[in-house]
Amino acid sequence: MNKYNYSPETVGSIGAIMHSDPGFLTVLQDDELVNGLEVVNKFTGDLVSVDPIPGTLVVNLGDAAKVWSNGRFYNVKHRVQCYQPEVRISIALFVLGPRDKRVEAPAELEDSEHPRLYIPFDFEEYRKLRVSTKSPTGGALELFRATNSGST
Ligand SMILES: O=C(O)CCC(=O)C(=O)O
Numbered sequence: 001m002n003k004y005n006y007s008p009e010t011v012g013s014i015g016a017i018m019h020s021d022p023g024f025l026t027v028l029q030d031d032e033l034v035n036g037l038e039v040v041n042k043f044t045g046d047l048v049s050v051d052p053i054p055g056t057l058v059v060n061l062g063d064a065a066k067v068w069s070n071g072r073f074y075n076v077k078h079r080v081q082c083y084q085p086e087v088r089i090s091i092a093l094f095v096l097g098p099r100d101k102r103v104e105a106p107a108e109l110e111d112s113e114h115p116r117l118y119i120p121f122d123f124e125e126y127r128k129l130r131v132s133t134k135s136p137t138g139g140a141l142e143l144f145r146a147t148n149s150g151s152t
Pocket residue numbers: 002016021028030036037078080089090092
């Protein structure tokens with residue numbers, strides 16, 4: 001659960017810094033009255049406001065989904081901005097990565113047009129690297145990039 005104690009002084013400031021979620025998938029129940037979630041358009045880099053639609057959930061994919069899908073899924077960057085001076089609450093359910101296996105794209109998703117992008121890695125190790133390298137938007141994935149994979 002996230003609580004943003006917005007006030008007149010915080011309008012225009014950041015509530016949650018730009019980040020991607022580290023795991024596989026996030027299901028988000030956003031505040032239905034107080035907006036503020038913004039996502040980055042993959043193609044233009046523009047910030048797009050995700051205004052709440054009552055009765056709906058927001059689902060987004062994270063870094064592990066990008067790796068598991070060998071780059072087919074996108075780990076969307078997002079942040080929360082203070083638009084209005086009211087307390088904002090959101091509830092996030094994070095489907096993370098495996099504890100006992102490595103994060104690795106299945107062989108079926110690899111071919112000559114889609115070379116393996118990342119070498120297999122331990123999810124908890126990756127989470128620690130995100131913190132130690134200060135890479136909240138998934139940049140630490142580059143530490144696991146397979147050679148000859150190009151970049152995506
Ligand atoms: O509060 C929100 O709308 C988003 C929260 C979020 O991005 C997160 O908890 O990872």
